[in-house]
Amino acid sequence: xxxxxxxxxxxxxxxxxxxxxxxxxxxxxxxxxxxxxxxxxxxxxxxxxxxxxxxxxxxxxxxxxxxxxxxxxxxxxxxxxxxxxxxxxxxxxxxxxxxxxxxxxxxxxxxxxxxxxxxxxxxxxxxxxxxxxxxxxxxxxxxxxxxxxxxxxxxxxxxxxxxxxxxxxxxxxxxxxxxxxxxxxxxxxxxxxxxxxxxxxxxxxxxxxxxxxxxxxxxxxxxxxxxxxxxxxxxxxxxxxxxxxxxxxxxxxxxxxxxxxxxxxxxxxxxxxxxxxxxxxxxxxxxxxxxxxxxxxxxxxxxxxxxxxxxxxxxxxxxxxxxxxxxxxxxxxxxxxxxxxxxxxxxxxxxxxxxxxxxxxxxxxxxxxxxxxxxxxxxxxxxxxxxxxxxxxxxxxxxxxxxxxxxxxxxxxxxxxxxxxxxxxxxxxxxxxxxxxxxxxxxxxxxxxxxxxxxxxxxxxxxxxxxxxxxxxxxxxxxxxxxxxxxxxxxxxxxxxxxxxxxxxxxxxxxxxxxxxxxxxxxxxxxxxxxxxxxxxxxxxxxxxxxxxxxxxxxxxxxxxxxxxxxxxxxxxxxxxxxxx
Ligand code: DGT
Ligand code: CA
Ligand code: CA
Ligand code: ZN
Numbered sequence: 001x002x003x004x005x006x007x008x009x010x011x012x013x014x015x016x017x018x019x020x021x022x023x024x025x026x027x028x029x030x031x032x033x034x035x036x037x038x039x040x041x042x043x044x045x046x047x048x049x050x051x052x053x054x055x056x057x058x059x060x061x062x063x064x065x066x067x068x069x070x071x072x073x074x075x076x077x078x079x080x081x082x083x084x085x086x087x088x089x090x091x092x093x094x095x096x097x098x099x100x101x102x103x104x105x106x107x108x109x110x111x112x113x114x115x116x117x118x119x120x121x122x123x124x125x126x127x128x129x130x131x132x133x134x135x136x137x138x139x140x141x142x143x144x145x146x147x148x149x150x151x152x153x154x155x156x157x158x159x160x161x162x163x164x165x166x167x168x169x170x171x172x173x174x175x176x177x178x179x180x181x182x183x184x185x186x187x188x189x190x191x192x193x194x195x196x197x198x199x200x201x202x203x204x205x206x207x208x209x210x211x212x213x214x215x216x217x218x219x220x221x222x223x224x225x226x227x228x229x230x231x232x233x234x235x236x237x238x239x240x241x242x243x244x245x246x247x248x249x250x251x252x253x254x255x256x257x258x259x260x261x262x263x264x265x266x267x268x269x270x271x272x273x274x275x276x277x278x279x280x281x282x283x284x285x286x287x288x289x290x291x292x293x294x295x296x297x298x299x300x301x302x303x304x305x306x307x308x309x310x311x312x313x314x315x316x317x318x319x320x321x322x323x324x325x326x327x328x329x330x331x332x333x334x335x336x337x338x339x340x341x342x343x344x345x346x347x348x349x350x351x352x353x354x355x356x357x358x359x360x361x362x363x364x365x366x367x368x369x370x371x372x373x374x375x376x377x378x379x380x381x382x383x384x385x386x387x388x389x390x391x392x393x394x395x396x397x398x399x400x401x402x403x404x405x406x407x408x409x410x411x412x413x414x415x416x417x418x419x420x421x422x423x424x425x426x427x428x429x430x431x432x433x434x435x436x437x438x439x440x441x442x443x444x445x446x447x448x449x450x451x452x453x454x455x456x457x458x459x460x461x462x463x464x465x466x467x468x469x470x471x472x473x474x475x476x477x478x479x480x481x482x483x484x485x486x487x488x489x490x491x492x493x494x495x496x497x498x499x500x501x502x503x504x505x506x507x508x509x510x511x512x513x514x515x516x517x518x519x520x521x522x523x524x525x526x527x528x529x530x531x532x533x534x535x536x537x538x539x540x541x542x543x544x545x546x547x548x549x550x551x552x553x554x555x556x557x558x559x560x561x562x563x564x565x566x567x568x569x570x571x572x573x574x575x576x577x578x579x580x581x
Contacts, residue, residue, distance in 0.1 A: 347377070
């Protein structure tokens with residue numbers, strides 16, 4: 001580990017101590033240590049080797065030990081345990097200018113704010129002004145700074161990028177000179193976060209300057225402008241690249257710019273084995289001066305066919321086994337949004353949702369779905385309007401009554417029940433037994449070691465009444481990593497106990513991660529694509545969940561909410577009779 005990184009870690013340790021409200025002398029030792037190490041003229045590794053670190057002014061025994069651990073092993077137990085001692089989101093908040101550790105600690109102690117997301121919503125709801133030293137003006141400033149910070153961060157949410165890209169594509173498609181126009185890049189592969197937007201257009205050569213002119217006008221600023229390639233920055237702060245190619249080149253350009261890089265490398269190597277070199281414009285003979293006529297491909301599927309492969313869907317193009325599967329004709333028949341017949345994990349105004357049971361049912365009917373599952377918050381999630389047992393019982397009655405009335409939509413009675421710190425559930429079995437299904441989720445006490453978190457989740461899965469796990473890692477994309485947890489063990493436990501896991505489709509979460517979705521599928525764990533909807537519009541978020549499900553190789557049969565009401569009724573019932581308590 002080099003000097004710069006060691007200095008960063010010492011600085012971070014000092015900040016964590018500040019956030020804890022530790023003795024200021026102690027934290028200052030770390031901040032000073034960071035400055036000293038960062039400015040060392042001598043070779044740090046040499047100082048460690050000769051055990052002369054403590055000779056440096058300002059570096060005591062304790063600090064020297066930490067530095068030695070970092071330099072020799074790349075790790076420090078003291079650093080790791082300090083990191084575990086605070087919610088990871090608190091350090092993120094430090095990135096917002098004007099908020100020091102003292103203030104952040106105050107907000108954490110008083111309002112439980114532990115991430116940038118928390119802070120933003122508290123500022124928007126004017127809850128910060130309740131705390132001394134914070135006023136309305138400060139709230140406005142904080143919101144603005146958070147927005148700026150998000151714009152400048154190098155990646156964006158899939159949902160933000162998709163919306164922006166679709167706007168650009170709509171615009172370009174309206175130009176009569178544009179033949180084809182499609183989104184490529186990580187967005188077409190449905191990655192959970194996006195670096196920049198890539199769009200490919202086919203058009204006649206003479207029309208290209210005009211198209212580029214129209215394109216760059218869509219940007220807040222122009223990064224580069226040419227006849228075949230331009231790059232702009234859109235209002236959301238995201239970059240957007242446009243390539244224009246000829247009609248015959250279009251499938252090749254789409255394939256190349258969809259990526260991933262790793263997928264492309266393998267494509268090119270397969271082509272080479274057949275004597276062709278492959279690039280974004282087409283095939284050309286490897287042998288110089290060869291008169292071999294390059295194959296023409298009218299679409300991507302012909303391109304794959306030429307290489308002896310079945311068509312590989314963009315979501316799978318990560319070079320993670322898709323080539324073998326395509327060769328051996330065992331690619332999955334990927335789930336599509338139209339396969340969904342309903343969804344679970346929906347909130348109503350019984351907890352922190354905005355709409356009533358009736359309004360949600362109507363929205364579900366309009367979507368053409370057959371059913372939906374209510375899952376409001378349980379008591380422990382007090383900040384989210386968690387229901388008292390009385391309120392929960394009243395809701396159960398209300399659902400029964402509404403189900404009597406509704407003819408074309410079936411409401412499943414569910415609950416999003418908090419998993420307590422020890423892995424037990426927030427509600428007693430007697431109440432849980434009255435639900436048709438139970439989503440178990442963690443909403444508090446994120447401060448755990450990996451072992452603690454893993455055991456906590458496994459214990460919850462083992463509960464007889466639990467049907468599925470909600471947002472399993474608690475991550476918030478671009479803002480907070482999930483708690484450390486051994487998901488392989490958790491997925492194995494779900495398989496052992498016959499439980500399902502959700503893909504939380506909220507664009508900030510997309511949790512279960514698609515890499516783990518594949519593991520769950522291999523283990524035979526059914527997946528629910530859940531919107532975590534807090535209003536009728538939120539139901540639409542299943543779109544992102546479907547993308548992640550496809551990226552995780554899921555088929556219709558793997559997805560709980562592609563099943564019929566009948567199959568679900570027996571699935572929910574059988575979970576209880578087979579599960580151990
Ligand atoms: P991003 O933008 O970071 O979310 O990810 P991508 O995959 O959209 O990457 P980007 O925008 O840099 O490039 C788009 C595609 O172009 C990428 O997926 C594959 C292709 N590509 C770009 N650079 C290279 C390269 O150096 N080698 C190969 N084989 N392909 C490349
Ligand atoms: Ca990109
Ligand atoms: Ca790009
Ligand atoms: Zn939740």
